Amino acid sequence: MSEPILEMTNVSKRYRTAGGFGRRRKGFLAVDGVSLRIGRGEALGLVGESGSGKSTLARMANGLVVPTSGTVRTDGQDVACLSRRGLRRLRRNVAMVFQDPLASLNPRQTVRQTLANVFHAHGEATSTAELVALLESVGLDADYLGRYPHEASGGQLQRVAVARALALKPDLIIADEPTSALDVSVRAQILNLLADLQRDQGISFLHVSHDLAVIRLYSDRVAVMQRGRIVETGPSDEIFRSPQHSCTRALVEATPEAELPA
């Protein structure tokens, strides 16, 4: 196996909490000594209940969150050692899709501006044809270019957010709860879109969700997080069929019987 796209070794993140007179600043340990590996072209699902540290962990992969200890190697580079410029270059290759597209897209910019910004951020010129092609790759047509976020639906906006991630052809996409703000009816569409991208373009995925059913169908491997630690990892089907850890069992049992169309 070639070099992994993402390799985290024993990373921890402690957030400072507000102290007061006579109270010691203890801090909150969001991530506690986690090691994780994503191979090229692989999709890893990260599940856990809310507050288990999965978003923090995901955000360490592109340097949005700086770990308190441990090393993160993304795309062969130690994230902690990167200069500002180096980080920006890394983020060209590692894109992110956020939970709520209405919040993660600038409400004062058209889709065209939002997409073009990615190219501008990296000093690249872009053409309308290129942007249209980008939109078409996520199943939207050209007339979305002129729209503002409030003029499109949640599902369409999340497609735009995926298009923004796809611009400049990244190797890794971090999807942080990409469907939990969406209607059930459009969830499967977005998930299928992401799965297609993984298959057709060989993009690696770090897919964060609290929904095991989603993870099971769209990830090769699953890591289960609880209170800042990874308590179980393995191929998704196996985890789903015979969960070992009590937390995983609880998650599996919380999953409704009805399955999403694969």
Place this chain on the structure above:
Amino acid sequence: MIAYIARRMVTAVFMLLAIAFVTITLFFGASKDPARAMCGKPCPPETRAKVSAYMQTDQSVVWQYTEFVKGLFVGRTYGEGARQVHCHAPCFGYSFPNRSDVTTLIAERLPVTLSLAFGAAVLCLVVGIGLGALSAIRKGGIVDRFSTGFAMFGLSVPTFLVGLLVVQVFGFMLNALPYSGFVSFSESPTDWAWHLIGPWMVLSFILAASYIRVARTQLLNELSADHLVAMTARGASTRQVNRHAVRGVMVPVVAMFALDVTALLGGSVIAERVFSLHGLGDLLLSGVNESDLSIVVGVTLFSAFLIIVGNLIVDLLMPLLDPRIRRA
């Protein structure tokens, strides 16, 4: 766009007519008779009736209102023969104590108020947005603590107190600034600014407080907004991200600023009093004191006009700053 502006203009005219009606009813319908003040010390009822007829204050409120509106377009004539005075169109009324029409009086006072408003507005924008932005960027730092306290102080302290303190400290104790008077800009720009520094400081101190707060909270909101995190996550530089954040701060600031400036242009009664500046605020106050109702109505209408224009400008600017705000 043009149709929209035209529609707003027509609405504005009707609004002003309604405001004129309300002020005229309030003041000319009130118990205080302007003729009483004009008539002199021994005021027999016959003389008073004559004065009242001359000043046209013996008529009904509705009659006075129609005369006022007519005067706006064709001018207005008071009395007859040798004592006849004519107020040219647009006539906002005639001030008998000043022997001058209100339009001229306002025009005379306007440069003072303009100078005051201009400097105070610039200073308050620079200080308010500057401190607000700095405290948002270094939240919890020294600048933040200082400017939050400063804003709290500015919001709670009354204008006249700050004014008197500035006069006392800079004018009398330090002898550093003139404490009254006005020099026109055309006469000497440096003297002009020199005489206005005190009032500018006072007014902008009071105003800047709210800008500090708005700029700070708005920038904090923007900087933690998901769409800016998303920009960073996709590799945008801090400069590029900040440029977008500033845009989000502009919307409420511009809205607030336009209204504050128009309010300033209508005259600032207290600051003008404290620094003995003869601007519109001072004119209004003297009108009230001398029961010179024409002046009160005239200045009130002028301020109302400015506020309506200010609102119109804000409404026209907003869609440019925030495309979500579209006109129906």
